[in-house]
Amino acid sequence: MKSIATLGSHCSLQVLKGAKDEGLKTLLVCEKKRERLYKRFPFIDDLIMVDSFKEVLEQRCQSFLEQNNAVLIPHGTLIAQMSSDEIESIRTPVFGNKWILRWESDREMKERLMREAGLPMPEPVAEPGKIERLSIVKRHGAAGGKGYFMVASEDDYNIKRDQLISEGIISKDETLYIQEYVAGVLAYLTFFYSPLKGELEFYGVDQRHESDIEGLSRIPAEQQLKSSRVPSFNVIGNSPLVLRESLLDEVYAMGEKFVDAAKRIVAPGMNGPFCIEGVYDENAKFTSFEFSARIVAGSNIYMDGSPYYSLLFDETMSMGKRIAREIRLASESNQMDKITT
Ligand code: AMP
Numbered sequence: 001m002k003s004i005a006t007l008g009s010h011c012s013l014q015v016l017k018g019a020k021d022e023g024l025k026t027l028l029v030c031e032k033k034r035e036r037l038y039k040r041f042p043f044i045d046d047l048i049m050v051d052s053f054k055e056v057l058e059q060r061c062q063s064f065l066e067q068n069n070a071v072l073i074p075h076g077t078l079i080a081q082m083s084s085d086e087i088e089s090i091r092t093p094v095f096g097n098k099w100i101l102r103w104e105s106d107r108e109m110k111e112r113l114m115r116e117a118g119l120p121m122p123e124p125v126a127e128p129g130k131i132e133r134l135s136i137v138k139r140h141g142a143a144g145g146k147g148y149f150m151v152a153s154e155d156d157y158n159i160k161r162d163q164l165i166s167e168g169i170i171s172k173d174e175t176l177y178i179q180e181y182v183a184g185v186l187a188y189l190t191f192f193y194s195p196l197k198g199e200l201e202f203y204g205v206d207q208r209h210e211s212d213i214e215g216l217s218r219i220p221a222e223q224q225l226k227s228s229r230v231p232s233f234n235v236i237g238n239s240p241l242v243l244r245e246s247l248l249d250e251v252y253a254m255g256e257k258f259v260d261a262a263k264r265i266v267a268p269g270m271n272g273p274f275c276i277e278g279v280y281d282e283n284a285k286f287t288s289f290e291f292s293a294r295i296v297a298g299s300n301i302y303m304d305g306s307p308y309y310s311l312l313f314d315e316t317m318s319m320g321k322r323i324a325r326e327i328r329l330a331s332e333s334n335q336m337d338k339i340t341t
Contacts, residue, residue: 002331003027003045004324005070005092007053008034009077011295011320014303017043018320022328027070029056053081057089065092071327071340074098074294079105093340095323096272100293103266107140107177110291117261119254119276119288125178128157134181137161139174145210145233150181160230169232182287184279187241188298191255192322195271195338196329200255202248203273203319204306205241206298210234238298242307247284258291271339272326273299273319295319 004019005027006012016026020043030038030047038044048064055061056072065072072092079087084102087094103109114121125135137149137157147170151157157178164170190203210233216224243251254276262270275296278288299319302309309317317325330339 001025001069002327003065003068003070004073004327005029005048005065005068006073006075007056007077007081008038008047009053010075011297011300012038012075013041014300014318015073015075015295015320015323016041017303018318018322019324019327020045021321022324024324024328025068027065027068029053029061053077054086056092057082057086062091071095071336073323074101076292076294076297079294093336095327095340096294097262097266097268097270098341100262100266100270104291104293105140107138113261113265114288114291116265117254117258119258119278119291120286122180122182122287122289125180128154128178131157131178135178136181138177138179139170140177145208145235148233149230151178163228163230179289182279182281182289184281184287186279187243187277187286188238188296189251189255189276189278190273190296190299190319191258191275192273192319193255193259193270194326195268196326196333196335200252200259201312201322202251202255202308203299203322204302204308205243206238206296206301207241208235208298209237209239211236235297238301240301240307244284247280247286250286254286254288262293268338268341272323295323 003025006015008028008030012028019026026043026045028038028044028047030049032049038047048061070092073095079101084105087098087101103113125131131151131154134152137151139147147164149160151160165172186207188206192201192203213231213233216231259270273295275292276288277290278286280286303318305316326339330336
């Protein structure tokens with residue numbers, strides 16, 4: 001029997017509950033400090049205790065995963081805590097395409113894939129001297145918005161960057177990425193591409209609640225002006241959103257273009273869950289500032305099924321369960337090579 005393994009963080013509860021519902025064995029790589037938390041959930045069959053998630057790369061963990069015939073489900077914590085080289089060196093089969101995770105982590109590669117997919121994107125700003133309008137400064141990797149800041153000029157950039165360095169939030173030699181700030185309604189669009197069926201499914205939309213940029217909007221301008229704090233975009237949680245139905249056709253088209261582009265330039269393509277992240281402006285025009293090439297934590301809001309999946313499945317279907325379903329079907333039909341790397 002196949003086992004599903006993942007790191008204990010991010011969306012691991014959803015992933016393992018879904019796997020258990022599909023009749024698969026469940027394994028959690030668990031940091032010792034989180035043992036008490038994860039022991040609360042009876043659908044987790046085994047915990048592999050580690051001091052740090054990097055131990056997944058070591059012989060002890062890899063052998064255990066191999067003996068259990070495990071498939072590893074990558075999520076944001078894997079990307080945040082390991083380098084692309086480390087992720088690519090994992091010997092356990094990884095669900096989806098582990099090679100595309102490098103394209104998620106590296107801003108230049110990310111931009112290339114988004115362009116290839118024809119996604120409308122905010123203008124990149126090549127250097128601080130070229131900042132002419134409201135822009136957002138980002139860090140590389142899945143930083144979760146921590147240390148991001150908004151700027152309106154080069155001076156503004158220098159002051160805020162220096163402040164964040166002195167607060168130890170970003171480091172002095174870190175390369176930062178600047179792009180035009182797009183105002184509107186934030187929407188994180190999650191899809192699942194099934195290589196078994198050759199079909200794209202739209203799972204749902206979430207919004208992220210980010211501290212303390214969100215807290216700032218509750219403070220009157222008079223107090224905002226007196227504060228010298230640089231607000232961050234650190235994600236705290238997610239909430240659901242449904243779109244105007246007239247926007248759905250374009251949503252599917254974007255997802256399909258993304259899948260096609262990934263097939264062309266990052267073999268074997270964008271298999272499994274992914275998320276296109278962006279903003280709808282006042283004309284309902286979508287601009288995408290980001291993608292995640294794996295399950296996103298926003299999928300946790302639909303552990304009991306999403307509005308759009310309830311249109312496609314006559315049963316409760318979370319993204320975790322959808323992943324497990326694909327693995328079960330691939331395993332039963334000897335097609336594991338189609339869905340793992
Ligand atoms: P990211 O790491 O690119 O997902 O960005 C983290 C957060 O920063 C997003 O969830 C948005 O709130 C915000 N953000 C990123 N890029 C932009 C942009 N170009 N315009 C407006 N907001 C953005």
